[in-house]
Amino acid sequence: MYKKEVNNFYITLKNFKQHITNLNLKNTIQKDYILKVLYFSNKHLTVEEIETELLVKHNIHISTTTIYKALKLLEKLNIISSLEVLESAKCYELNSNLPHGHLICTSCHSIIEFKDTSIDNKQLEIANTHNFTLTNQVMTIYGHCQRCQN
Amino acid sequence: MYKKEVNNFYITLKNFKQHITNLNLKNTIQKDYILKVLYFSNKHLTVEEIETELLVKHNIHISTTTIYKALKLLEKLNIISSLEVLESAKCYELNSNLPHGHLICTSCHSIIEFKDTSIDNKQLEIANTHNFTLTNQVMTIYGHCQRCQN
């Protein structure tokens, strides 16, 4: 899978660092590692999960505050997106090139991604009809996953 | 508009009261008024707004806690739905018979509703493909409304 390619990560990281520099911000290990964790994750992570991953997989402690600040920056730069999971903390994921939706199981909170270009097009059309400039879209289907259908 | 019809409201209220009775719960003025405010609102309301409406339009004070509890019940009974507005309190609205999405302006936080059956069908199809039983769907398009496009 694309996201798991280590070489691709270094390209992403290099671009990211350049981006930070261009904005007259400072590159730090904290930002790099937070990006790294999101990059190599195959699921949507909460702040707490990011903190744990950093500790367990990379043996580095980064404060919750710093993670929040980094995520806020990454989201503003359109590098990541946040997702509201019912009744719990936000989840974060690296932006892929294509818009996509999520199926969230309200029992086990598992998240499945889906893509559908016909919906994407419809949405653009709808935004147009209402003279809206679309910046972002969230499409979430709540229900019960196969395993939770007791 | 349908929702504004007073006579229809009394039918809705009667059904609601029956529903409450059937569940061995108690009917109270608080529940009735909260339903009433949601029924006659033409926009999505936050808890704070509901509280104010109750006070201003109906001259009744209902505690924030009670409103939260009533809303939780109404949502569980599938009478209302909540909507996450970016970085602020949840908004509540009476369920209409048809699923629909929202366009939210990230500048002025105004909300426009839209309906599109082709998207609804696609969503059912997607849920099916993933062996998911759909209970609810949220579709939100974020962007800038006509007025906020400076």
Add this chain to the structure above:
DNA sequence: CTAGTTGCAAATGCTTTGCACAGGA
């Protein structure tokens, strides 16, 4: 009577902010 309900105060949990100190550029 007796369970559900109300509403205050306090707790909770996620997120943000203030601030002193550390450290990139």
Add this chain to the structure above:
DNA sequence: TCCTGTGCAAAGCATTTGCAACTAG
């Protein structure tokens, strides 16, 4: 050196919970 970043502690804010008094059925 300067200004951003880090991270602790504290604040903020929407929402929930504990609990005693209340009330609908």
